[in-house]
Amino acid sequence: MLMDLTDEFEQSDSGMESLTTSKDDTPERSRRPEDSFITPSLGSSPSASTPLSGPLKEYDDEPDETLSERLWGLTEMFPECVRNGTHTVTTKTWTGVKSLYGISRSVLWIVASSSVILFAPVIFEVERAQMEEMQKTQQKQVLLGTNAALSGPMPNMPPIPR
Numbered sequence: 001m002l003m004d005l006t007d008e009f010e011q012s013d014s015g016m017e018s019l020t021t022s023k024d025d026t027p028e029r030s031r032r033p034e035d036s037f038i039t040p041s042l043g044s045s046p047s048a049s050t051p052l053s054g055p056l057k058e059y060d061d062e063p064d065e066t067l068s069e070r071l072w073g074l075t076e077m078f079p080e081c082v083r084n085g086t087h088t089v090t091t092k093t094w095t096g097v098k099s100l101y102g103i104s105r106s107v108l109w110i111v112a113s114s115s116v117i118l119f120a121p122v123i124f125e126v127e128r129a130q131m132e133e134m135q136k137t138q139q140k141q142v143l144l145g146t147n148a149a150l151s152g153p154m155p156n157m158p159p160i161p162r
Contacts, residue, residue: 065073075083 078086
């Protein structure tokens with residue numbers, strides 16, 4: 001009975017097998033990614049006995065380069081005049097940016113401190129004048145009443161005869 005069930009299961013096609021294999025599979029498609037890369041386990045190093053397949057090769061005799069070393073190595077392909085010109089332009093640009101930054105700091109300090117020194121007394125005087133005007137308005141309100149203080153000064157009218 002168990003044998004019949006397994007034979008029946010193997011003979012029935014669920015349609016999923018056609019998704020995994022195709023008639024136009026090429027060797028590039030059928031190759032698994034794990035076949036072309038060797039992933040060393042933690043603590044182990046690749047040795048000469050480890051076979052490497054695919055385009056990856058291990059270069060044990062060459063030390064790792066930093067980005068600055070690679071860029072410095074690329075400078076050898078340019079003529080001396082280009083290297084000197086690039087160095088001069090870079091140096092002058094860096095010096096110019098630093099001096100511009102220093103000058104802008106000094107100018108900003110001078111403008112800020114001068115504006116505080118020059119405009120602070122003007123601001124204080126305007127504020128003092130506004131306070132005096134408010135005090136006059138309050139005194140007028142107390143003496144003459146609310147309507148007289150809000151209406152402002154009376155227009156020049158002829159004196160009332162007695």
